[in-house]
Amino acid sequence: MAESGSAAELSGSLTSSALPPPRTRIFKIIVIGDSGVGKTCLTFRFCAGRFPEKTEATIGVDFRERLVEIDGEKIKIQLWDTAGQERFRKSMVQHYYRNVHAVVFVYDVTNTASFRSLPAWIEECKQHALGTEVPRILVGNKCDLQDSVQVGTDVAQQFADTHSMPLFETSAKSPNSLGDGSCRDSDHVEAIFMTVAHKLKSQKPLVLSQPPEGSGGTITLSGGRNDGSDGGGGRGWSCSSC
Numbered sequence: 282m283a284e285s286g287s288a289a290e291l292s293g294s295l296t297s298s299a300l301p302p303p304r305t306r307i308f309k310i311i312v313i314g315d316s317g318v319g320k321t322c323l324t325f326r327f328c329a330g331r332f333p334e335k336t337e338a339t340i341g342v343d344f345r346e347r348l349v350e351i352d353g354e355k356i357k358i359q360l361w362d363t364a365g366q367e368r369f370r371k372s373m374v375q376h377y378y379r380n381v382h383a384v385v386f387v388y389d390v391t392n393t394a395s396f397r398s399l400p401a402w403i404e405e406c407k408q409h410a411l412g413t414e415v416p417r418i419l420v421g422n423k424c425d426l427q428d429s430v431q432v433g434t435d436v437a438q439q440f441a442d443t444h445s446m447p448l449f450e451t452s453a454k455s456p457n458s459l460g461d462g463s464c465r466d467s468d469h470v471e472a473i474f475m476t477v478a479h480k481l482k483s484q485k486p487l488v489l490s491q492p493p494e495g496s497g498g499t500i501t502l503s504g505g506r507n508d509g510s511d512g513g514g515g516r517g518w519s520c521s522s523c
């Protein structure tokens with residue numbers, strides 16, 4: 282009897298230790314659009330939780346990360362903030378498009394030219410073999426500048442529909458600002474990136490590197506949503522985990 286008890290204990294401990302620790306998945310999301318539309322501010326807002334006091338034109342690429350928890354799974358959202366200026370893109374452009382999970386196209390609602398450039402950005406994605414299976418969203422930024430809006434929601438929505446993308450209008454500066462009445466109806470920057478992460482998570486179930494027997498290779502985690510932030514931000518030219 283004593284022996285069978287030990288065997289049961291042994292088998293129990295073996296089963297739990299045979300499970301590899303869950304890996305943190307990384308979702309690489311590239312943020313593209315004309316220079317000055319607010320890509321740096323949007324990515325900073327999501328990762329650091331605030332509007333940056335000062336920004337400079339991005340050279341090559343910056344990337345920022347934030348750890349979130351979705352349905353009990355920790356996921357690292359890695360935002361690649363790409364340079365809008367052509368002269369700062371050339372050497373890096375092929376790196377942006379490697380292993381991309383989602384694309385965020387940004388225009389400035391107060392700048393028609395940035396909206397007119399969108400087809401060229403879409404074309405660039407196409408040229409880098411980004412298939413239609415890669416989720417894309419369209420973000421109109423700076424909607425706090427209500428008196429200067431040049432790109433109406435209806436025109437933007439039409440464009441988004443034509444290209445099968447959801448449209449979000451927001452402000453990196455004052456999302457959800459209710460105090461002064463601006464941006465009352467805008468989407469929160471937080472919600473925009475979390476929507477992309479939820480979409481990616483639903484598309485890509487967690488697959489363990491060594492699936493336990495009988496699990497079918499896929500483990501579905503469930504539980505309460507609890508977003509956490511490491512507020513991480515960093516400037517870099519490459520990323521070892523991508």
Ligand SMILES: Nc1nc2c(ncn2[C@@H]2O[C@H](COP(=O)(O)OP(=O)(O)OP(=O)(O)O)[C@@H](O)[C@H]2O)c(=O)[nH]1
Nearest residue numbers: 316317318319320321322336339365423452453454
């Ligand atoms: N009012 C307002 N200004 C914003 C907003 N987002 C960004 N800006 C301003 O727009 C300017 C450009 O912002 P960036 O985030 O540097 O633009 P970018 O798209 O990263 O530009 P590049 O790095 O050159 O590609 C800065 O002066 C920001 O303060 C916003 O939501 N509202």
